[in-house]
Amino acid sequence: MSTELLLVLDDKSNLIKYGGGTWNVHSDVRWSGGTCMWPQFAAAAESVFGSLELSFQGTSIAFVGNTPPAERSQNVTVTIDGGTPYNTSYNDPQPQRYLQWYQSPVLPDGTHNLTLDGIGGTSVDFAVISAGPGTSLDSNQKVIVDDNSPEIQYSGSWTRNGSPFVSSERMNGFPFHNGTHQSVKAGDMATFQFAGTKVAAFGIFSWANTGSLAVTYTLDGSPTVNTHSVTPTTPEFISGLRDHQNYLLFSNDSLPAGNHALTINITQVNGLIFAMDYITYTPSFTSLDLKPNLTQPLPSPSLKPPSTDKKVPLGAIIGAIVGALVLLCTILVLFIVSRRRRRENSPPKVVSPDSPYREFGSLPNSSSCTILTSFQ
Numbered sequence: 001m002s003t004e005l006l007l008v009l010d011d012k013s014n015l016i017k018y019g020g021g022t023w024n025v026h027s028d029v030r031w032s033g034g035t036c037m038w039p040q041f042a043a044a045a046e047s048v049f050g051s052l053e054l055s056f057q058g059t060s061i062a063f064v065g066n067t068p069p070a071e072r073s074q075n076v077t078v079t080i081d082g083g084t085p086y087n088t089s090y091n092d093p094q095p096q097r098y099l100q101w102y103q104s105p106v107l108p109d110g111t112h113n114l115t116l117d118g119i120g121g122t123s124v125d126f127a128v129i130s131a132g133p134g135t136s137l138d139s140n141q142k143v144i145v146d147d148n149s150p151e152i153q154y155s156g157s158w159t160r161n162g163s164p165f166v167s168s169e170r171m172n173g174f175p176f177h178n179g180t181h182q183s184v185k186a187g188d189m190a191t192f193q194f195a196g197t198k199v200a201a202f203g204i205f206s207w208a209n210t211g212s213l214a215v216t217y218t219l220d221g222s223p224t225v226n227t228h229s230v231t232p233t234t235p236e237f238i239s240g241l242r243d244h245q246n247y248l249l250f251s252n253d254s255l256p257a258g259n260h261a262l263t264i265n266i267t268q269v270n271g272l273i274f275a276m277d278y279i280t281y282t283p284s285f286t287s288l289d290l291k292p293n294l295t296q297p298l299p300s301p302s303l304k305p306p307s308t309d310k311k312v313p314l315g316a317i318i319g320a321i322v323g324a325l326v327l328l329c330t331i332l333v334l335f336i337v338s339r340r341r342r343r344e345n346s347p348p349k350v351v352s353p354d355s356p357y358r359e360f361g362s363l364p365n366s367s368s369c370t371i372l373t374s375f376q
Contacts, residue, residue: 005135005288007058008144008280009127011037011065016127020050026123030171032202032246036065036125043072043121050119057111060130062103066170067092068121076102077117090122097164098125098173098245109134137286139197145279146177151295152279154181156188156266161275165204165243175245180204180275183266188274190264193294196281199262200251204275205244207236211271217250218263226250230272245277257284259294 009015010033012025021041027034039050067090068074074095079085090101101122104114109132128144131137145151148160162179166172180203181190199219205228212229226249230237236244250264266274285291 004149005131005291006144006146007129007131007135007137008032008142009056009129011035011124011126013127015056016052016054016124018050018052020119021048023050028171030167030245032064032126036123038066038123039119039121042119043068046072046120049073049117050122051115051117052119052124053113053115054127055111055113056127056129057131057135058107058129059109059132060104060106061112061114062100062128063116063124063126064098064100064128064176065123065125066098066173067095067101068119070095072120073118076119076122078102078104079115079117080104080107081112085117087118096121096170098167098171100128100174100177106130131288133288135288137283137288139282141283142198142280143194143196143283144176145192145194145281147175147181147276147278148177148179151192151194152181152276153191153295154189155191156183157185158183158188158190165245167243167245168241171245173245175204175275175277177278180277182276183274184269186266186269188266190276192262192264192279193259194262194279194281194283195257195259195285195292195294196283197255197257198251198253198282199255199260199279200281201249201262201264201276201279203247203249203277205247205249206230206242206273206275207234207244208240208242209271210234210237212268213266213270213272213274214268215249215274216263216265216267218265219252219255220260224250225267228272228274247277249276259292261294 011031012033012035016037018037018039021039023037024040026036026038028036042048042050074090074092075087076090077085077087088102092099092101102116129135158181160179161182164172164174201217207230210230210232212227214225214227217224217226228249232238250262262279264276283291
């Protein structure tokens, strides 16, 4: 079982109640789902503000969208479960930008009511809810998995990039959770296993340079080849769109409920960068407790199975050899000294020329032990 499960809530969800005036729907392909909600009435007047409220199940909630223009208030008033309201900043030093502009504190697992007041031109693209063990899931909910999650396994030359994207005025900002995994090399792969009925992969795609990418998306063994290209006649290139956040890389909306595996294989790179931001899927399990842990560690060719044989430490082997040599030298020296004394105390021997044996030669004048050759 995994310990993290993030649910994405679209800006048009009927769980979010917008107030303070009539919020506008702003359509653009760079918004998640193609739209965001925006209190245009609050952006135009200094003393008018929007508000929103919602009830959710889980342990925390965050909002992603555009911060208000620099001349508008950069704070919002938060009330959770009827408690004491508090003010918090969007923490954007260079507004107006696209980023996660609010994160609630960690709450007890359960149902919570959140109210945000004093919204001065801030847009809502989507909300992210941290599910708890008691959070109920259904087919209308969608799980979001960041590119840096351990549930996505990478092989090859991928790099983690935390730079902001540059799209156009009022649409510059940061990827989901402030980073992407990037590849510029054919052969790089990413694998994601999940239990669900729908899946989609999103990234940051740049229209600023001409080139192409060929990527094979293999879902449960069935490959789909997508070519992402930019030419001098591409409308986005001509218009100067540059970076496109929430760019749909791949999707499949008709999977049987159960476990699935998606593999992303970069097969050709020509002047462009493949940047993975996040993956979404519709879960086929009904709670965090029932989420299967499908992540398997990547095999390493350098790893060997542990041996069951007990091995003698190298130091002990060396010590035994040195000790044996010292003992052998000591015995040899004592033996030769003993023979000399006996020879000095006895009359000289005459060795017959026909004798098959010879006596040892004299001991070298050295304190070291010399290894003797075999008998001649």
